[in-house]
Amino acid sequence: MTANGLIQIAIFSVIILLVARPLGGYMTRVFKGDYVFLTPILRPIEVVFYKLAGVDEKDDQHWLRYGGAMLMFNLACFILLYAMLRLQGYLPFNPQGFGAVEPMLAFNTAISFVTNTNWQNYGGETTLSYFTQMAGLTVHNFVSAATGIALALAFIRGFSRASANGLGNFWVDLTRCSLYVLLPVSIVVGLFFIWQGMPQTLGAYVDATTIEGAHQSIAVGPVASQEVIKMFGTNGGGFFNANSAHPFENPNALTNLVQMVLIFAIGAALTNVFGRMVGNEWQGWALFGTMSILFLVGALVAYHFEAVGNPNIAALGVDQTTTAFQPGGNMEGKDVRFGIANSALFATVTTDASCGAIIAWHDSFTPLAGLVPLVNMELGEIIFGGVGSGLYGMLLFAVVAVFIAGLMVGRTPEYVGKKIEGYDVKMTALAIIILPFSTLGFTALASSLPFGVSSIANAGPHGFSEILYAFSSTTANNGSAFGGLTGNTPFYNITLGLAMAIGRFGMIVPMLAVAGSLARKKVVASSAGTFPTDGGLFVAILIAVIIIVGGLTYFPALSLGPIVEHFSMIHGTLY
Amino acid sequence: MLKEIRPAIVLLALFTLLLGLAYPLGMTRVAKTFFPHQAEGSLIVKNGTVIGSEIIGQTFTSEKYFHGRPSATTGTDDKGNSISLPNNAANSMGSNLGPTSKALMDRIKGDVDKLKAENPGAPVPVDMVTTSASGFDPDITPAAALFQVPRVAKARNLDPAKVQALVDQFTKPRTIGIIGEPTVNVLKLNMALDAGVTG
Numbered sequence: 001m002t003a004n005g006l007i008q009i010a011i012f013s014v015i016i017l018l019v020a021r022p023l024g025g026y027m028t029r030v031f032k033g034d035y036v037f038l039t040p041i042l043r044p045i046e047v048v049f050y051k052l053a054g055v056d057e058k059d060d061q062h063w064l065r066y067g068g069a070m071l072m073f074n075l076a077c078f079i080l081l082y083a084m085l086r087l088q089g090y091l092p093f094n095p096q097g098f099g100a101v102e103p104m105l106a107f108n109t110a111i112s113f114v115t116n117t118n119w120q121n122y123g124g125e126t127t128l129s130y131f132t133q134m135a136g137l138t139v140h141n142f143v144s145a146a147t148g149i150a151l152a153l154a155f156i157r158g159f160s161r162a163s164a165n166g167l168g169n170f171w172v173d174l175t176r177c178s179l180y181v182l183l184p185v186s187i188v189v190g191l192f193f194i195w196q197g198m199p200q201t202l203g204a205y206v207d208a209t210t211i212e213g214a215h216q217s218i219a220v221g222p223v224a225s226q227e228v229i230k231m232f233g234t235n236g237g238g239f240f241n242a243n244s245a246h247p248f249e250n251p252n253a254l255t256n257l258v259q260m261v262l263i264f265a266i267g268a269a270l271t272n273v274f275g276r277m278v279g280n281e282w283q284g285w286a287l288f289g290t291m292s293i294l295f296l297v298g299a300l301v302a303y304h305f306e307a308v309g310n311p312n313i314a315a316l317g318v319d320q321t322t323t324a325f326q327p328g329g330n331m332e333g334k335d336v337r338f339g340i341a342n343s344a345l346f347a348t349v350t351t352d353a354s355c356g357a358i359i360a361w362h363d364s365f366t367p368l369a370g371l372v373p374l375v376n377m378e379l380g381e382i383i384f385g386g387v388g389s390g391l392y393g394m395l396l397f398a399v400v401a402v403f404i405a406g407l408m409v410g411r412t413p414e415y416v417g418k419k420i421e422g423y424d425v426k427m428t429a430l431a432i433i434i435l436p437f438s439t440l441g442f443t444a445l446a447s448s449l450p451f452g453v454s455s456i457a458n459a460g461p462h463g464f465s466e467i468l469y470a471f472s473s474t475t476a477n478n479g480s481a482f483g484g485l486t487g488n489t490p491f492y493n494i495t496l497g498l499a500m501a502i503g504r505f506g507m508i509v510p511m512l513a514v515a516g517s518l519a520r521k522k523v524v525a526s527s528a529g530t531f532p533t534d535g536g537l538f539v540a541i542l543i544a545v546i547i548i549v550g551g552l553t554y555f556p557a558l559s560l561g562p563i564v565e566h567f568s569m570i571h572g573t574l575y
Numbered sequence: 576m577l578k579e580i581r582p583a584i585v586l587l588a589l590f591t592l593l594l595g596l597a598y599p600l601g602m603t604r605v606a607k608t609f610f611p612h613q614a615e616g617s618l619i620v621k622n623g624t625v626i627g628s629e630i631i632g633q634t635f636t637s638e639k640y641f642h643g644r645p646s647a648t649t650g651t652d653d654k655g656n657s658i659s660l661p662n663n664a665a666n667s668m669g670s671n672l673g674p675t676s677k678a679l680m681d682r683i684k685g686d687v688d689k690l691k692a693e694n695p696g697a698p699v700p701v702d703m704v705t706t707s708a709s710g711f712d713p714d715i716t717p718a719a720a721l722f723q724v725p726r727v728a729k730a731r732n733l734d735p736a737k738v739q740a741l742v743d744q745f746t747k748p749r750t751i752g753i754i755g756e757p758t759v760n761v762l763k764l765n766m767a768l769d770a771g772v773t774g
């Protein structure tokens with residue numbers, strides 16, 4: 001680790017700290033329907049949308065209706081995207097003449113984008129037309145993100161409302177989020193990205209004749225308009241196969257910094273939205289602090305092990321030391337402009353959130369640096385997290401934390417003025433336990449079946465890590481991969497697709513049930529006996545709960561993968 | 576739930592029109608007006624022929640050029656079989672070989688042996704023997720460029736000090752001195768060599 005590397009991590013952290021409150025304030029106003037500076041432009045469009053769709057803005061939906069609307073919308077998204085993938089050969093903007101995406105892969109890709117996972121069994125530049133990229137993937141990058149944020153808003157209303165039947169209106173939340181939050185930022189930052197070197201064209205791939213006279217085909221496309229929402233909506237599905245490692249998806253260190261900020265921005269801002277809506281911003285900052293601590297630990301661990309590098313490569317006479325002329329470290333699967341510090345930071349950020357974009361191949365990370373993304377995803381991506389899903393995931397852990405604190409003193413627990421009772425804890429436990437059930441269950445299945453094992457690329461414990469990573473990533477709706485695993489097989493297209501759906505909707509339904517139950521309750525005034533949830537003690541208990549409940553579940557599996565591989569590596573055992 | 580069918584379909588259609596067509600096509604139009612060079616892929620055109628993109632790496636094998644990093648990209652041959660095709664900018668990918676992979680160590684060992692023969696005694700910079708993430712990293716580290724100076728100078732009958740000065744000139748420092756890592760763009764450096772630019 002170098003001083004410069006640590007400064008780069010610090011700069012990124014400070015930017016997130018500075019973004020959280022203003023963006024949180026703006027989003028709070030948007031979701032309350034208050035006037036914001038874009039209202040004069042966007043309100044007319046919004047009204048037309050409601051009118052055509054037959055939506056009554058004032059219609060307050062019970063949690064079952066809110067959830068039903070969300071599921072219906074996602075079903076429509078899935079059907080449309082699947083159809084588009086299958087029919088792209090007949091659709092416009094297809095200069096490379098790509099034909100239909102085959103059914104299994106189309107199924108996997110459609111679920112993947114609808115659930116905000118964006119797992120890449122497809123290779124963008126070799127499979128998808130520009131029409132599919134724009135009218136398909138870009139649209140779902142917006143609306144799956146808006147869906148997650150809407151759900152977080154519904155959950156927050158469970159806490160902020162008293163004796164209420166409804167959680168808001170899904171259609172209104174979805175539309176406002178897309179129009180007022182996601183689209184304006186996409187336009188502004190998208191233009192910045194183009195200026196910095198990201199292509200934005202409908203032209204065919206470029207045929208170049210290199211200086212040495214060889215032929216080089218260069219894939220281009222409408223990249224920037226998709227790239228920005230891919231990051232801001234924590235989607236992460238690349239325009240190209242190499243994702244943000246591709247120079248066209250991430251031309252330089254500055255665009256890289258902006259991309260990382262985009263990943264965390266909404267997740268950080270939502271903690272502030274939560275604080276504002278429950279009437280005490282410190283409640284939000286307590287969650288922000290918890291997330292920041294877990295983030296920094298992950299970033300530093302990953303950075304440390306990547307900077308140390310691989311002793312087996314050093315043994316071959318390769319110089320892995322850090323000097324003024326090179327960052328050194330483990331450079332396999334990394335690009336020079338990002339080096340070690342940024343690659344480790346990006347890997348942490350993208351898996352803390354449910355983004356899944358990559359600038360370096362996690363499969364080639366040293367074992368314990370590769371453990372960091374794995375653990376981040378297995379905790380449920382609650383460290384700033386996926387847009388929306390990160391906040392409601394963290395709030396579920398907060399419910400467990402106050403429940404455990406309540407057990408210790410023998411008092412009915414409360415969280416931001418709501419009594420947490422048996423039903424709430426049961427539903428919370430259900431939402432939390434679904435993730436390890438899917439991740440570990442499918443990993444066990446794939447590891448014991450021949451067509452599960454035949455897809456792995458690296459032998460030894462690393463091969464097991466590839467499978468574990470795939471199901472951790474899809475269940476948590478991340479979408480990054482230990483890319484060596486051949487995921488585009490019937491077995492993996494189906495099981496990974498199911499893991500994505502279970503991880504998304506299996507968690508959302510009990511979460512909404514908790515929100516509905518909380519909204520109906522009265523607010524209890526805090527008393528001397530109330531456990532304060534806006535201070536350091538709560539942060540400490542919350543971190544402990546996350547590590548014990550979330551982390552220990554996976555420890556045996558992690559031991560068989562990255563941990564045993566670490567000892568293999570330092571003893572020079574190769575596979 | 577049936578009541579929700581109409582808003583689901585209508586809003587999805589409207590979002591597809593607004594976010595899937597109007598937004599990207601509008602961005603394309605604006606890009607064409609204000610940033611035409613970047614929007615097309617930062618292409619370098621010489622005598623009417625596109626010779627590459629400023630930010631996409633290409634393959635150099637001749638001794639008189641600086642070489643880029645190893646690449647794990649593949650292509651297809653005439654019969655449709657997958658073959659190794661380094662710097663294939665229409666199929667980005669990495670090696671995905673893990674830290675205990677024997678295949679990775681064997682490949683690195685082969686590259687190290689070749690480089691050691693070329694510049695005996697000098698330590699081999701790690702980015703010269705590891706595959707990039709994109710598969711066409713446009714850059715090498717200053718260390719990797721300096722490692723190649725003796726070979727390039729000899730092949731071109733140039734004073735190594737002059738080639739080294741050119742490398743220094745083409746070394747791009749970190750953004751505002753802090754963000755990212757120092758890089759040397761291989762294609763631009765080689766074009767400068769061919770153009771007879773001296774450092």
